[in-house]
Each structure stands twice: as structure tokens, then as C-alpha cells.
Amino acid sequence: MSILVIAEHNNQHLEAATLNTITAASMLGTDVHILIAGEQCDQVAEDAATIKGITKVLLAQGKNYAHRLAENTAPLIHSLADVYSHILAPATTFGKNFMPRVAALLDVDQISDIIAVENDNTFRRPIYAGNAIATVESSAVKKVITVRSTNFEAASKSDHSAPIETIDTAFDTGTSSFIELTKEESERPELTTADIVVSGGRGMGNGENFELLYKLADKLGAAVGASRAAVDAGYVPNDMQVGQTGKVVAPNLYIAVGISGAIQHLAGMKDSKIIVAINKDSDAPIFQVADYGLVADLFEILPELTEKV
Amino acid sequence: MKVLVTVKRVIDYNVKVRIKPDNSDVDLSNTKMAINPFCEIAVEEAIRLKEKAAVSEVVVVSVGDQTCQEQIRTALALGADRGILIETENPPASLAVAKLIKAVVEEEKPDLVILGKQSIDTDNNQTGQMLAALLDWPQGTFASELNIENNKATVTREVDGGLLTESLNLPAVITSDLRLNIPRYVSLPNIMKAKRKPIDSKTPESLGVEITSTNKMIKVESPAVRESGVKVESVDELVKKLKEEAKVLA
Incomplete structure (x- = not known):
């Protein structure tokens, strides 16, 4: 079966943690797809298509996905889950928000914040604020995983371009809405990727x-x-x-x-x-x-x- | 309006965890236990809603063995009205806990459930989101501000890119981040009062929930230990070491 990575992006570019997540996904199989859910984010899909290891890009666009609200994103991912053995997202506030929702819809326990892949169903993850490292084996039919980006290299660009498939199913529960994002603008490098x-x-x-x-x-x-x-x-x-x-x-x-x-x-x-x-x-x-x-x-x-x- | 709030019994946040010699698990025997800090913030938020008269009743729920009564009592002393203990031998995994709480939600019919965003033992950060999925309710995770008005919750969430504000239809699930509030100290009279507040007991069987997990912990180890370094005497020495020894500065 294939592996699905959920891309973190801002409708303009992929966030760096997505690249580390792709590396973790590539350790689990060779057919790695990436889902870009957003609004007017064709450019993100085109960029994702050229990342090493990606064999297909799924592109779901619409107002309902503009801010990737968990209420709309989780059922979208759940609806695509049939053909995947593993679903991965970065263990950032983005992935942490909707991935457990996906896991619950699939009736499986999530494996949070993995720092190493031992094999298809065994992973290492920190517990107790990193004062212990647990090795966890998952018997889930579909493994829902969030990935600690600092423990995996970033996937590089390749010269091929994977096909982009458009997903038309629009989930819009209407129970939540985006109001605003306040952000301190800074010229300095991003904290999680800075040298x-x-x-x-x-x-x-x-x-x-x-x-x-x-x-x-x-x-x-x-x-x-x-x-x-x-x-x-x-x-x-x-x-x-x-x-x-x-x-x-x-x-x-x-x-x-x-x-x-x-x-x-x-x-x-x-x-x-x-x-x-x-x-x-x-x-x-x-x-x-x-x-x-x-x-x-x-x-x-x-x-x-x-x-x- | 009624609020359900959850509390988990965990290792005290000041205590460093020990690992069992056979690496089967962490060793919590004779360890100081406390209410999970994020759960305490969740309880405080529920009580503040009650004090603002946005809420009429605060019900606190815990899952675990009899010792979890202590953490429920703490929440009652903070100001919750009554408690429910779902008795299990070991703390179940996140999805099973979400299913148990869902069953309580169906009995109690609250308008809002507030949970801590994660427990400081397993650091999973899952249960609130899973509960929201099972109930098909909207969720406001990692909340640093919560306002209830006109049957809607406005929640400001701490995200990697800043602060994100969403509006949620009630009923909804909220998970608390650190800066949602600073929990009050429990006063002695309130501890005495809490002793008279009722705690109901339930079991997974009585709630019709089977305790299972697809995750199995097969080993627990200590993390790689950093070798302690050296003290330098001056900025010059530091810069020299960073350039010549560590080679992290050009």
C-alpha cells in the first residue's frame, strides 16, 4: 500500500517540516503521495511534485480548506485513507491539530511525535518531556503518525515531476470558522530550521x-x-x-x-x-x-x- | 450551560522520571503524583466561566484507578461542582479515554468540554481532538483565550506561526495551552468543602466501552546522555572554542 503525507503550507509555499516528514515516509515505502489541502495553492502542489520520493500529489482546493480547519481537513483525509497503510504529518501545531481527529475517525491510536522508524510498524518516540524514549509497536491497519522534524533530514528536490491529481470532494462542516492569524513579522530565520x-x-x-x-x-x-x-x-x-x-x-x-x-x-x-x-x-x-x-x-x-x- | 472538564493523574512536573531496570516501562512507585498541569488550567478555565455566570455547572471527570480520586478532589477544591471517576486498572490509551469521555458526554450533555492539550507523561496531545472527532463537534486546541457568547466559542489558539483565532459553534471541545490562565491556589476551607462534594463511580463496562489500543509499548529507555562540557572564563575563550574546537562559527 502507499504512504500519504499531509503537507503543511501557507497556500504559497511548503513549510520546511513537510520535507522532514517526507523523509520519514520514504522509510516506510516507495510510493509516497502528498496531500495539499488549501485555497489557490497550485504553486505549492507544483513545488511538492518535484520533491524526491513523491510519486503523486493530491490537490484539494476550496475556501473550506483555506485555513485547514481540523473539522474540514480530518474528514477529507479520512475519505482518502482507503489506499494508504500509513498517514504522516509534521508534529507541529498544524499536524497535532487534526491528525488525532483522523486517527479517531479511523478507530486507531495515533503514534505521536516519532523520532525514529524501526520498521513498518515500530517507532521510537520521546515521553516524559524526553526523559524517556519509548519504542511503540502499532497493530493499526492504518498507522496515523506525527513526525518530529528535527530527527529526520529534509527531503531534497529531484528533476522529475510527479503527477498532480485533483480531489473534488469538498468537506465543509460549517461548525468552525477562521477569524484571524496574528503573527510577529521577522526577517530572521525560522526557529525550527535555523542553523x-x-x-x-x-x-x-x-x-x-x-x-x-x-x-x-x-x-x-x-x-x-x-x-x-x-x-x-x-x-x-x-x-x-x-x-x-x-x-x-x-x-x-x-x-x-x-x-x-x-x-x-x-x-x-x-x-x-x-x-x-x-x-x-x-x-x-x-x-x-x-x-x-x-x-x-x-x-x-x-x-x-x-x-x- | 454545563461544562465537563477532565483531569489526569500524572507524575509531578518537578520530578524526574525513573526507568525500570528491565526497560519495560517507567517506574512510578513512590513517585509524587499530581494533577496534570494542563488539566489544572482546564479546570481553572471552567471555574472562571462559572464565576462569570457563563456556565452553571462544572463536572470533572477522570479515568484511572481509585487514587485518581485525589486529583478529582483537587479539582473540586478549585471549585468544580461534582466529580465522576471512570475506574480502570491502568490508564487507557488516548482513543479509549476519548471513547469513555464521549459516553459520559452523552449522559451529561454538556455544552463544552475542556481538556488539557497534552499530559506531561505520555506527551501524546491526542485525546481532545479524538473526542471532538467521535462527537463530531468542532475543536479549539492549544487555547490561550476563550470567550463564550451567543452560543459560540471564540478561541485564540497558540500555533507555531503566532496566534490563530477561530469561532466555534457550541457544543465544542477546547484544549488548554499554558497561557490560558494561571490556576488559583486551593484554600483550606475549599479543601474541606470539596470533601463533601459527590464523586460518582463508573466503569468502562457500565459505559459500554471496550478498553483496547492499537499501540503497544515494547521498550522504554533513557535518552542518550549529553556529556557535560566545560566552563569557559571569558568571551574570548568561548569564541575561540566555538571557532576552533566545535567549528560551528566561521
């Missing part, structure tokens, strides 16, 4: 002080993240949160500034290649996972570091 991430915690003191981090980040071409404490305190918006319930990142270099290192934060960044911690408290748990620790006052260190990198 370098600079994160600030409660030690930053206030939102204005994050400017010090932005300056360092801009010099390094880095994305900026934050701990839950900094988001809760209102220093920065929620989409910057790294951790068990925020974003999971695994850049080449993660610089944690004024972050104590609660297990909930470590869950979101401890797979980074190199971790640097800057904190004035030498006992902060962040130093236990840091490759390089600097015990110092961040307000003195940040300008100097920005100058010297």
Missing part, C-alpha cells in the same frame, strides 16, 4: 532587553527563541517558545542566555549539536547539558560577544 538559535529566558529581565539578543542573532544570522518563563512574563510572543510544549529545535549551535534550564525547556533543545549557556548562576541546570558554559552577567557579556563573533 543557529539564540534564546533568552527570565534572566533577560524584560522585553526591551531582548534587543541585546536580536543584535547577537543578526550578527550570526540566527533565529531567536525563548524559554517558557520569558513568554509567560510577556517579554516575547508565544511563537518563540522552545520546550516540551513549544517548538523543538536542534540547530548546530544553541546559545541559551539567562535560561535556568528546566526539564521542560531542555526537552525542546537538548538535541542541538553544540549548546552554549550564559548564566550568572553557576548552579543553573542548563550547565549540565551545555558544551560550553560561561558564568557571567549577560548584560556585560552580550555586547562583547556580539562584537567578537
Whole structure:
């Protein structure tokens, strides 16, 4: 049977996590299809058709899919499920929103947030904020899976182009409607795909002080993240949160500034290649996972570091 | 209007989990247990709706063994009106829990069900969405703001790209994110009062639900441990190490 990947996109381009999900899908079979549900998103379908490993693109368009509301997306995926053994989506807030709904419609338990594929029906996934790794075997006829993108390479482009098939079934339950999406516009790289991430915690003191981090980040071409404490305190918006319930990142270099290192934060960044911690408290748990620790006052260190990198 | 809210008994969020020597599961014996933080936020939200008079009754449901009575009592002390414990030996998987709660929803007929977005033990983030699917209700997941008006719920959701606001027809399922509210402290008089509030017992059999799962946990291991690194004395030393030793800076 074939494998189906649900694409995360914004009607203009594919989101990066889709490419990692395709890699996970390719470990399960050679016939990998991708569903693009959206509005006026032909370009996304054309781009998806040229990704290595994709053999067919399913394109469902309409106002009802414009914002990919779970109430409309889940029955669409359920209606297509017959020919698929596995259905995968990124374990982002996009995939987490509708995939369990698909699983329930199929009467199966979902396998959430996989970090490795052992075989067709066995997967590894973190539990307890990543403090334990479970190996889970699924007996489901159809396996519904969300994929942690940082644990799989991104699929590359190929020079072939897979056929695009139009899906006409329009599910519109009418029970939910989109009002607005508010988003902080930023020129910096996306947090989950950036090569370098600079994160600030409660030690930053206030939102204005994050400017010090932005300056360092801009010099390094880095994305900026934050701990839950900094988001809760209102220093920065929620989409910057790294951790068990925020974003999971695994850049080449993660610089944690004024972050104590609660297990909930470590869950979101401890797979980074190199971790640097800057904190004035030498006992902060962040130093236990840091490759390089600097015990110092961040307000003195940040300008100097920005100058010297 | 009635709200149903769910609570799960989990390891206390400050406690680091141990893994059994035979790698069959985590070891929760003699471990401090608590109400799942996201569930506590869900309970608080339901109580605030009641205080705003948007809701007349808050019913709290848990699934698990007798010890889960403790977490139901905590929710009652926060201000829920009555409890229902669905007794099972082990905590069932997400889909079975969703089926059990669906059966309670069909008996209780609430206008709103609020759940935590995930439990901090299995980190699945599934049950609310599954419940919504089984009931064919709309869902507002990862909510950081909730308003009820004119038989509709306006919910602001924390998504990777920012904050997304949707309007849902009631009845609906909501799952709480961290910033929906800050739960109140439980006062001693309210703990005493909670002791007199009723808790009903139900079983999967009495609700007509078979407990099964398509997922089987075959092994639990510790994650790879990061070797602890070194402390550097200055910015110069740090930059030098990042460039020459780690080679992550050009």
C-alpha cells in the first residue's frame, strides 16, 4: 500500500517540516503521495511534485480548506485513507491539530511525535518531556503518525515531476470558522530550521532587553527563541517558545542566555549539536547539558560577544 | 450551560522520571503524583466561566484507578461542582479515554468540554481532538483565550506561526495551552468543602466501552546522555572554542 503525507503550507509555499516528514515516509515505502489541502495553492502542489520520493500529489482546493480547519481537513483525509497503510504529518501545531481527529475517525491510536522508524510498524518516540524514549509497536491497519522534524533530514528536490491529481470532494462542516492569524513579522530565520538559535529566558529581565539578543542573532544570522518563563512574563510572543510544549529545535549551535534550564525547556533543545549557556548562576541546570558554559552577567557579556563573533 | 472538564493523574512536573531496570516501562512507585498541569488550567478555565455566570455547572471527570480520586478532589477544591471517576486498572490509551469521555458526554450533555492539550507523561496531545472527532463537534486546541457568547466559542489558539483565532459553534471541545490562565491556589476551607462534594463511580463496562489500543509499548529507555562540557572564563575563550574546537562559527 502507499504512504500519504499531509503537507503543511501557507497556500504559497511548503513549510520546511513537510520535507522532514517526507523523509520519514520514504522509510516506510516507495510510493509516497502528498496531500495539499488549501485555497489557490497550485504553486505549492507544483513545488511538492518535484520533491524526491513523491510519486503523486493530491490537490484539494476550496475556501473550506483555506485555513485547514481540523473539522474540514480530518474528514477529507479520512475519505482518502482507503489506499494508504500509513498517514504522516509534521508534529507541529498544524499536524497535532487534526491528525488525532483522523486517527479517531479511523478507530486507531495515533503514534505521536516519532523520532525514529524501526520498521513498518515500530517507532521510537520521546515521553516524559524526553526523559524517556519509548519504542511503540502499532497493530493499526492504518498507522496515523506525527513526525518530529528535527530527527529526520529534509527531503531534497529531484528533476522529475510527479503527477498532480485533483480531489473534488469538498468537506465543509460549517461548525468552525477562521477569524484571524496574528503573527510577529521577522526577517530572521525560522526557529525550527535555523542553523543557529539564540534564546533568552527570565534572566533577560524584560522585553526591551531582548534587543541585546536580536543584535547577537543578526550578527550570526540566527533565529531567536525563548524559554517558557520569558513568554509567560510577556517579554516575547508565544511563537518563540522552545520546550516540551513549544517548538523543538536542534540547530548546530544553541546559545541559551539567562535560561535556568528546566526539564521542560531542555526537552525542546537538548538535541542541538553544540549548546552554549550564559548564566550568572553557576548552579543553573542548563550547565549540565551545555558544551560550553560561561558564568557571567549577560548584560556585560552580550555586547562583547556580539562584537567578537 | 454545563461544562465537563477532565483531569489526569500524572507524575509531578518537578520530578524526574525513573526507568525500570528491565526497560519495560517507567517506574512510578513512590513517585509524587499530581494533577496534570494542563488539566489544572482546564479546570481553572471552567471555574472562571462559572464565576462569570457563563456556565452553571462544572463536572470533572477522570479515568484511572481509585487514587485518581485525589486529583478529582483537587479539582473540586478549585471549585468544580461534582466529580465522576471512570475506574480502570491502568490508564487507557488516548482513543479509549476519548471513547469513555464521549459516553459520559452523552449522559451529561454538556455544552463544552475542556481538556488539557497534552499530559506531561505520555506527551501524546491526542485525546481532545479524538473526542471532538467521535462527537463530531468542532475543536479549539492549544487555547490561550476563550470567550463564550451567543452560543459560540471564540478561541485564540497558540500555533507555531503566532496566534490563530477561530469561532466555534457550541457544543465544542477546547484544549488548554499554558497561557490560558494561571490556576488559583486551593484554600483550606475549599479543601474541606470539596470533601463533601459527590464523586460518582463508573466503569468502562457500565459505559459500554471496550478498553483496547492499537499501540503497544515494547521498550522504554533513557535518552542518550549529553556529556557535560566545560566552563569557559571569558568571551574570548568561548569564541575561540566555538571557532576552533566545535567549528560551528566561521
